[in-house]
Amino acid sequence: MPSPQEHHEVEALPFRVDPHMLEDLGLNLYSSLPRVLVEFIANAYDADASHASISMDFQLIRQLRAEMRQHWRQLQDAAKATAAAGETPPDLAPLEEGLLPEAAVIAIQDNGHGMSLDQLRNRFLVAGRRRRLEEGNRSPGGRVLMGRKGVGKLAGFGVARSIEVVSKVKGDDYAHSIHLDFDRIMELPDSREVKVPTFRVDGDAGLGDHGTRVTFSRLVHESVKSQEETVRRSVGDHFFLIDPQDFNTCLNGTAVAPTARGLAYAWPEAGDLSICDLVTHSIDIPETQQRVEFQYRLRFVEDRAALRGSERGVRVYAHKRLAAAPSLLHADTNMHGFRMTDYLDGVVYADFIDEHKQDYIATDRQGLRWETPLLQPMHDFLGAEIKEACKNYQRVRDARRAKEVDEDAYTAELIASAQLSSREKRLARAVCSRLASFHREGVTSEAYREHAQLLVGAIGKGEIFTAISGIAERDNPRLHDLTVEVTKLTHAEIDQTLGVVRSRLVAIKTLQRIIRAVNFRHANNEDDLHLLLKENPWLIDPTYFEFLTSNLANKTFFDRLEAKLKIGAAVPSDYDKTCDDEALDMRENRRPDLVFLLVNSSLKRVVIVELKAPNTRLLHKHLVQLEDYMDDTRRFLKSLDRTDVVVEGCLIGSLELGAQALEVRRLERQIGERGSDAKWVVFDLLELLERTCNAHQEILEIHEKVESEETVT
The missing domain is CATH 3.30.230 (Ribosomal Protein S5; domain 2)
Known part of the structure; x- marks a missing residue:
């Protein structure tokens, strides 16, 4: 054991906090507008306010975002032209990080106690201050404090680069104003060097006897895209349990309330x-x-x-x-x-x-x-x-749907005219009950009637189980073999039968094994997966079997749309899918050769499917690319006077929610804000297959239930 050594103090080294911590505690942590707003509303509640008011011009923000996007696309096209001419194009900053003109602002005002100059200095401008330790768990008015960590005040930098705080306390005939500039703070090497300009404002500064107003400007393009209804719903649900008689919030003059759900x-x-x-x-x-x-x-x-x-x-x-x-x-x-x-x-x-x-x-x-x-x-x-x-x-739902189907005249006539046995009729009613639960309008929807006709007509038929079972029993099933056999299955005339459902279940489970084991950076494997989903759209969504009978006689339309989007047979000849930007994780990965169309003219429906290899993480820019495809398709259809056609999008790949990468978090946020009327969906491939597997398993359960009832009878 070494002998003790004498220690001589040389100097005391400072522990410094880099201003870039603001990026982690503000910009990166609070990157959606509703999350930012609730932090400042919570501050108002803790200040014993009875009211907080949010003001923002959604129409102006939407207009400025559209103008910025159009300008950015023009710059992008110019950069591509420069590169095509053999010159080095200028670096183009990501659109998502662009700042809106200062005319667009968001303000939150409350009638709380307000903050004096001393409170601004020693409380508000101290990030990480533990208020509960210093002042206890309750506000002066007796409310249990919502704030705890002292970092919510940094949330504003998630949506804006400039924050102004104006506050007035009771009894003063003036207010104080401070201005936080994110870019200037980032230029400093040490947070101790940050100096915040502070001003005295004569009069009440529009705050009345007391209160605080926080104004955000130089708004971030990506972070302020939330629709007004999304903001209302998010803020209302966040403070779901607060009595509006005690504290209430309004947005642009209208009270915010929790989402009314039936x-x-x-x-x-x-x-x-x-x-x-x-x-x-x-x-x-x-x-x-x-x-x-x-x-x-x-x-x-x-x-x-x-x-x-x-x-x-x-x-x-x-x-x-x-x-x-x-x-x-x-x-x-x-x-x-x-x-x-x-x-x-x-x-x-x-x-x-x-x-x-x-x-x-x-x-x-x-x-x-x-x-x-x-x-x-x-x-x-x-x-x-x-x-x-x-x-x-x-x-409970099954019982409701069974009653609805039993009372539906269309379903009764459909089953009666199908010439089924007693057992098959019971099966048909059970299948129709389950089918009705897939459609929001139940038995009254056109989609239910169309699918019910196909399903009832297919009762009692089945085949091809042997071929797929043989592939599944191998130790190392090959994706190409499965693609061939499942494609045969899909194009069979007996599409939705019991034998086919069992075959599909085996195929799905085999595909799940393959995906977990295969290196999809190998071109053949990736191409086979692409072909499998393209030729068998029911793997993406069980309701997509309607595309198997797609009316593609109008092939000119299909080819022209592919050419417009530069996908399918129209992928540019100089495109290199093996380059690092396309093959490596977290790079561009915007391969047009892995995008395909599902078109059904009679149903007036176009689905654009964008696939990413299972070992390539899905990013926000991949969804942006899909939305661009959808926008281009709508413009193309409008030029043909076909605005009656519905355009949908489906992004499939490896969904790693909870990851820290900014592009992944942006995608996660947009998925979370997706409305029920959105025309796009994002799926993790394995979860997608699990979902499809469950849907097919339900059909088997229906058959087993009917067989069990028959045995009892």
Whole structure:
């Protein structure tokens, strides 16, 4: 053992914080407008305000974003022309990072206590200040404080590069104003050198007796794209449990309220409670030997109004503020009734989460530290309840749909005219009941009637199971072989039969094995996967079997559209799909040779499918590319006076939600904000196959149910 050495202090080295931390705590963490707004509204609540008002001109912002996009495309075209001429084009900054003109501003004003010059200096301008430790857990007015980490004030840099704060306290005949400039702060080597200009404003500065106004300008193009309805819904749901008589928010003069949802069912079932009421439950925490209490209810919206992806699951509140965004809590995708999660609007109110010294809530309030001893028991309980709730709501829905189908004259006539046996008629009714649940309008929708005719006509037929089973039994099934056989299956006339469904299930599970094992950077493997999805669109969506009988007699239209988009047979001859930008992860990966069309003229529908290799992460720019394809297609159709044709898009690849890469987070945010009327979808390939597998498994369950009933009879 070495002998002790004497230590001589040389000097005290400073610990510095680089201003670029603002990027991590502001720009990168809060990159969507609703998340930014709720942070400043929470500040207003903590200041004992009774009212907060948001003002922004959505129409102006939309117009300026469109002009910026058009200008950026012109610069992009000019850069391409320069490169084609053999010259070096200028660097083009990403459109997403562009700043709108200063005419576009967003302002939030409240009538809270306001901040004096000393409070601005020692409280607001101190990032990471622990207010609860300094002042306790309650505001001067007695409210439980929402703020905790002291970084929410940096959220504004997620949507703007300039932030002005004007604040006035009661009794003063003047206000104070400070201005934060993101770019100037970034130029400094050390946060200790940041000096914030401060001004005294005579009069009340439009704040009345007291209050604060925060104004954002030089808005970031990508971060302010949210529609007004999205902002209203997000802000309203974030403060879902606050009594508007105590504190309310308005947007452009109109009150903001939680999203009004038509609820159809709630679990646990409780005859003495309304469908909106919560039930109280308590659980033991083994490691701390304590018992915690919370309220919850797993509600489901009406079955023809599926929720947005970002709204599905269980949202958790603590002290009247959202603590965790909706989550399915790792619900098993193979559980009975998993599709019911599309309608799940669960609410949990658990104050105990926010009453500990340790912080269990993520900084951006999108998730909780579920893996901790305090929260794991509640996570496990809610996960089990989701499974039970979905199973019971599926039962309720099935009963409703069966009654609807039994009373539908069209379905009755369709089954009666199909010349089916008694057993096949029962099967047909069961299939139609399940089919009706896939369509928002149920038996009244044209899509239901068209698909029901195909399904009922196919009852009792089947083949090709042997060929696919043979491939699946091999130790190392080849993707090319599966492509050939599944394509045969798809083009068979017996499309939706029991034998085909079983064959498809085997094929899907085999394809899942292949995807997990294959290196898709190998060109042949990638091309085979592309061909498989193109020739078998039911793998993407079970309802896409309508494209198998697509009317492509008008091939001129199809070819012209491919040429317009430069995809399919019209990919430029000088395009090199093996170059690093196209082959490596996190590079451009914008391959036009992996984009194809599904066209059905009679249904007036065009679907553009963009595929990325399973080992290439999906990025926001890939979705932008798909939207560009869709825009170009709509313009092309308009030139042909075919505005009646619906254009849809489907992006498929490896979806790595939760990753820190900016492009991935931007994609995640846009997926979360996707409205129910959006014409595009994004799928992780393996999850897509799991979804398709579940849909086919449901058809088998129908057959098994009918066979079981027949045995009992």
